[in-house]
Amino acid sequence: MSKIRLHISLFGAVLMLCCVSCTKQKQERAAQQHVDYAAELIEQRRYEAALRQIDSVHTLYPKQVAQRREAKVLKDTIVYLQSQQTLAYADSLLQPLLPEADKLLKQFRFEKNDSYEDHGHYVYRNLQTGWNTNRCFLQAYVSDDRKTLVKSYYYGAKQIRQSSIALQAGDQEIELRGQNHAFEVEGWHEILTIDDEQALEVLNFVSSHLADRIRVTAIGESGKSVYYLSDNEKQALDHTYRLGLLMRDIDNLEQQIRLASQRIEHFESKRQ
Secondary structure (H helix, E strand, O other), rough: OHHHHHHHHHHHHHHHHHHHHHHHHHHHHHHHHHHHHHHHHHHHOOOHHHHHHHHHHHHHHHOOOHHHHHHHHHHHHHHHHEEEEHHHHHHHHHHHHHHHHHHHOOEEEEEEEOOOOOOEEEEEEHOHHHHHOOOOOEEEEEEEEOEEEEEEEEEEEOOOOOOEEEEEOOOEEEEEOOOOEEEEEOEEEEEEEEEEHHHHHHHHHHHOOOOOOOEEEEEOOEEEEEEOOOOOOHHHHHHHHHHHHHHHHHHHHHHHHHHHHHHHHHHHHHOO
């Protein structure tokens, strides 16, 4: 009986090994099918579908090292091919924007105080700082790091602690908050700064209402000041809006180009 039991045990062990081997082969074939299909999809430039097949290899077959290694190579290939597409597409969009920005910049002057400013800024010629003193007005900049700023300048006999500005044209109105800097020199001067995307929102409002009378209200904790934009001011703010959008788009495209170039260089260095 002991020999019979021994034979049964050996037979069971062999059968188990066969089952394990069969299961392993089935998993290898299944994983390889995903890999092969992903390769076909890449040839068809169906990259998102290929990535789903690659993810399936890693998720469903974590022990299939060889197939997962192939899947990793295919994923790197997709990144490389997509980066080439991004590079070509972004560059095709960028090139016509550069001369357009250069042409628009001719209507601006560059200002910078090296004593306390890290970045200079481009200001439309009839909104230059030296031409606007001791009055309430809106000024807009595009800085040399391609960020757009709007500044609400308040001047009066008393401090209002300006915290926001409201623009109204007809029945439409927007109000945006900013950071206030105040000082007293022959009256109170307060400068409310609104940054980047919110600044573009202010300028978009002006640009959308060039034919309307636009009222500006500098709103403070202890008072407010109301005035209307002149046609020259609306024109200057509209041009600054156009420059701000251009610089934002140029910056975004250059970042895409830089990132795509880095990925291409990384892939090619690994391949070598």
